[in-house]
Amino acid sequence: MPLILHDLEPLHWAVAGAGIALVTLALLSVTSHRLGVSTGFENVCALVVKAPYFGRDAIRGSNGWRLPLLGGLVLGGFLSAVLGGGWEPTxxxxxxxxxxxxxxxxxxxxxxxxxxxxxxxxxxxxxxxxxxxxxxxxxxxxxxxxxxxxxxxxxxxxxxxxxxxxx
Known part of the structure; x- marks a missing residue:
C-alpha cells in the first residue's frame, strides 16, 4: 500500500524495527544509557529554567548526548519532509x-x-x-x-x- 503523501512505497515494518533495535543496542553498549526522549526535553528546560528539579544529577549528567539526540530528531524529520517531496508550514x-x-x-x-x-x-x-x-x-x-x-x-x-x- 503506498504512503499517503507522494505515493511512495513504504519500507517493510521489520526494517524500521531492526533500525530501532540497532540504535537502542548501540546506545546501551557505547554509552550505557537508556533511550528516551522526555528526559531530553528536561535537558532543554534545564538550559532555561533554574529550578532545583532541573538541577538533579540525572539531568545535568545527560546533556552531552541527549541534546544532540533531540537535534538529530528535529533535523531528521525536516530532511525527511524536504527529501520526500517538500515541506510547507501550515x-x-x-x-x-x-x-x-x-x-x-x-x-x-x-x-x-x-x-x-x-x-x-x-x-x-x-x-x-x-x-x-x-x-x-x-x-x-x-x-x-x-x-x-x-x-x-x-x-x-x-x-x-x-x-x-x-x-
Missing amino acids: WALGMFDTEIGWGPAGKLAWMFVGGLLIGFGTRLAGGCTSGHGIFGLSNLELPSLVSTVSFMAAGAVTTNLIYRVLV
Missing part, C-alpha cells in the same frame, strides 16, 4: 479544522494543553513512550508494560471520545 489540522474549527488561537490552546498533559503523563509514568515502549519492554520491565498499555489505551479512548462523542 496551520491546517485536517479533521480538527472541519469538525471543531476553533481557529488559530484555539489550535494553539489545544496544543498547549495537550503538551502539558503529555509532559505530566511522562513524568507520572517515569518516562515517555520511546523509553518505556522501546527500551523498557525489550528489558521485560513490568512498569514499562503498564505504562505502554496505559499510553495506548489513553490514546484510543481520547481519539474515540473526540471524534465519536464530541464531534
